Amino acid sequence: MSIDLIEIYNRLLNRFGKQNWWPAETEFEIIIGAILTQASNWRNVERAIINLRENDLLSPKAILGVDENKLKELIRPAGYYNEKAKKIKAFVRFLHENYDGNLDKFLGLDAEKLREELLSIYGIGPETADSIILYASNKPSFVIDAYTKRIMSRLGLANEDTSYHDLKKFFELRLPKDLEIYKEFHALLVELGKTHCKVRPKCDECPLNDICESQNERDI
């Protein structure tokens, strides 16, 4: 099967424009956001990040020193705050113990080693790891999320049980290994997912409508 992912990319880019992800001021903020946004609404995550910023906690050192219960209270709006507080703590402890708390040193690892290290940290799975590699470490590692799986499934290019690894390779084998394309494409797929390719799809006006197998109301 030949499918032109660049064609899809260009359509999304023309429709939605450049997304300029990741919305954050620092690399550490990207990492915190990547953990906080797990299975959560980004608007809620923003509230949590604002709370952290107002308390000067957007640095590894500050997070390392803050009381975990205090951390939980501040990130509460993001949901799953007990779990996420543990995950955030786990990350800064790992950084402290293995890289002297030096984030630049850690993010300077080559992509393969960085991914391996990230996946060894509690609370960081494939998607969060790839998000950190792509947007914080600025190395091309394609991110697969729930929206991407759904969109690919609706397009007939994947099943619901297609593995993360296989879907990731599907994109990486068909796209130029270009940092900006990787960044934008993932952001654009999320935007499409939010606006059209939802659980209850709004296929009208979808830029991929003509090449989508599901058309309307196919329950996946």
Next chain:
DNA sequence: GGCCAGGACACCA
């Protein structure tokens, strides 16, 4: 008032 959101992990068979 129910559904859903930019996942990961523990536990089980």
Next chain:
DNA sequence: TGGTGTCATGGC
């Protein structure tokens, strides 16, 4: 390795 339960707030 695959399926299921759990974690939780807030917008729509």
